[in-house]
Amino acid sequence: MKVKSVDIARESLADRVRQILTDRIVDGTYPAGTRLVEMQIARELNLSQAPVREALCALEAARFVETEPYRGTRVRRIGERECREAYQVRAVLEGLAAELGTANLRARLRELRAAADATLAAAKRGEVMRYLHHNVRFHQMIIEAANNEVLRQTWESLAFTVGARIRASRATGDMIAVAKEHREIVEAVAHGDARAVGRLLRRHAEVLVEGMAEV
Amino acid sequence: MKVKSVDIARESLADRVRQILTDRIVDGTYPAGTRLVEMQIARELNLSQAPVREALCALEAARFVETEPYRGTRVRRIGERECREAYQVRAVLEGLAAELGTANLRARLRELRAAADATLAAAKRGEVMRYLHHNVRFHQMIIEAANNEVLRQTWESLAFTVGARIRASRATGDMIAVAKEHREIVEAVAHGDARAVGRLLRRHAEVLVEGMAEV
DNA sequence: AGAAAATCGATTATCGATAATCGAAAATAT
DNA sequence: ATATTTTCGATTATCGATAATCGATTTTCT
Known part of the structure; x- marks a missing residue:
């Protein structure tokens, strides 16, 4: 039988990443203009690019960040x-x-x-x-x-x-x-x-x- | 000098997939409730799961579809x-x-x-x-x-x-x-x-x- | 020197394969 | 026969590796 560590994780990795990034944006850890580099975040959280990418996709939809093709993602600046x-x-x-x-x-x-x-x-x-x-x-x-x-x-x-x-x-x-x-x-x-x-x-x-x- | 083919492809695959799926949802090809299976779509369009998944993420953000973890994505029903x-x-x-x-x-x-x-x-x-x-x-x-x-x-x-x-x-x-x-x-x-x-x-x-x- | 072209490092976009999870069907037990 | 457990197929979620693209730097040519 598999013991789920503590089962704090009923959510997907991508969801957790999204939450973490959201927090950091809201609390100012990532000020407007900060670049969010996929592999950097992935390494920090010990996972692969995929869930990070998915989280960024969600953040973009919520207009927290902006993404340009092949140019990356940055925290949106609000004028x-x-x-x-x-x-x-x-x-x-x-x-x-x-x-x-x-x-x-x-x-x-x-x-x-x-x-x-x-x-x-x-x-x-x-x-x-x-x-x-x-x-x-x-x-x-x-x-x-x-x-x-x-x-x-x-x-x-x-x-x-x-x-x-x-x-x-x-x-x-x-x-x-x-x-x-x-x-x-x-x-x-x-x-x-x-x-x-x-x-x-x-x-x-x-x-x-x-x-x-x-x- | 580089000749850009015809530059029909200035967009990512994911963007194209998103457009295709959006069209199909809007024109009724995929009526409300239809399941959107990632690998099925990927095979049909001759690409891998990743861009399809990204497109679905965008569609979910736009509230065209609903996704449940490990249960897949379906076209949203509007009451x-x-x-x-x-x-x-x-x-x-x-x-x-x-x-x-x-x-x-x-x-x-x-x-x-x-x-x-x-x-x-x-x-x-x-x-x-x-x-x-x-x-x-x-x-x-x-x-x-x-x-x-x-x-x-x-x-x-x-x-x-x-x-x-x-x-x-x-x-x-x-x-x-x-x-x-x-x-x-x-x-x-x-x-x-x-x-x-x-x-x-x-x-x-x-x-x-x-x-x-x-x- | 100055402009155009080639190279390079960094990063995103995509791929193919594997692990995790689900629902239903099959097997087992009561 | 019914309820519980096990297995199985399908699909999503994640991984690690590769290809494509970008901006900057270096090189080459005049």
């Missing part, structure tokens, strides 16, 4: 323009989410308000990472309330574009102002005013776009 | 619900495009109107394929006018979900009604009324959702 564009798209997606999901959201009002409060609290204390965490959570709740899987995935596909830029720019400028807007949004949800929620979310994203500095 | 969801998302994307791009669009009003007219003409003659073609073209023009690359790509990523369902359901019900709405939209563009264009487009997509029958 101010692209980030602005992504914010505009996200804004309407969240606006839609609001109109679809305000009713559901109202049922979980307590939770939503908690997220908003946590965001504000972190902002006031200047705890950037915590602030970002709760901020994401707040928006995520809104998206999930819409109960529209296509919407959720589409929204998530923009997360990297937006997130990378935020981290890069350290644009934590007016965290407090942003967090306060969350409370406004919570109030609109409490009143069940879907249109208002949508409008606030769209404006919310627009403000963030304005507040973005060039790097 | 009524998912299609409805995709339409809702598309609707707000086009609404955004309208508000961003109505000014640009106005400059190309003649072209837009031509597309709308062609759609209506095809609808009246019952030429389904031509109708679909011009219909897509019309919406594409609106998206492109917005001059927002993230928006364009996001919109395009929904094309399969929506298109597959349309072909499957043969839901050509009220082509004429749809085409007539296009003319309304053209008029709003002519007046430069971005808000109205946005509203019309959102309603436009909603109507299509209603008109969708279960298969």
Whole structure:
């Protein structure tokens, strides 16, 4: 009988490689522009080129990296323009989410308000990472309330574009102002005013776009 | 001096495979649920497993197919619900495009109107394929006018979900009604009324959702 | 010296073969 | 006869090696 080492591996090697590379890109170990050389990574992780290549293929699809034929793969660089564009798209997606999901959201009002409060609290204390965490959570709740899987995935596909830029720019400028807007949004949800929620979310994203500095 | 044969092959094998498989999925050669066996395809095209596998990876990312570890890949089946969801998302994307791009669009009003007219003409003659073609073209023009690359790509990523369902359901019900709405939209563009264009487009997509029958 | 051509090292793209895994069918046990 | 285990064929996942291509460097020619 074969004993599976510890069976931590229910996933394929390629999946694990993908996860590792994703982490490194997100946490800044591989900054924008870094070349990802297949055999280098393969040797480091003690495996062959194939699973690495597959992981890179997935990362390219998620637009984390760019690949040119015979020229290799590098971590994608996200410009101010692209980030602005992504914010505009996200804004309407969240606006839609609001109109679809305000009713559901109202049922979980307590939770939503908690997220908003946590965001504000972190902002006031200047705890950037915590602030970002709760901020994401707040928006995520809104998206999930819409109960529209296509919407959720589409929204998530923009997360990297937006997130990378935020981290890069350290644009934590007016965290407090942003967090306060969350409370406004919570109030609109409490009143069940879907249109208002949508409008606030769209404006919310627009403000963030304005507040973005060039790097 | 090197003469590049005819440079028909500037793309990798994997790219070509991807194109071939995409075509077959879109044109119905591989209906939903069809298994895509790597070595089978490789033998048919006289190449090894690797490029086929890479192509499948790309198709999975585009959500044309689904892959389960050690269980293979099959053409994705798109349900009524998912299609409805995709339409809702598309609707707000086009609404955004309208508000961003109505000014640009106005400059190309003649072209837009031509597309709308062609759609209506095809609808009246019952030429389904031509109708679909011009219909897509019309919406594409609106998206492109917005001059927002993230928006364009996001919109395009929904094309399969929506298109597959349309072909499957043969839901050509009220082509004429749809085409007539296009003319309304053209008029709003002519007046430069971005808000109205946005509203019309959102309603436009909603109507299509209603008109969708279960298969 | 300066431009064109040949060479070279590094890396990707592809190949052919093997290992791992799955589902179903066959064999065995109760 | 039914339930459990074993075997088997098919297919995916991974490997190691080779071919193709690229950019830079060196060489050659004028």
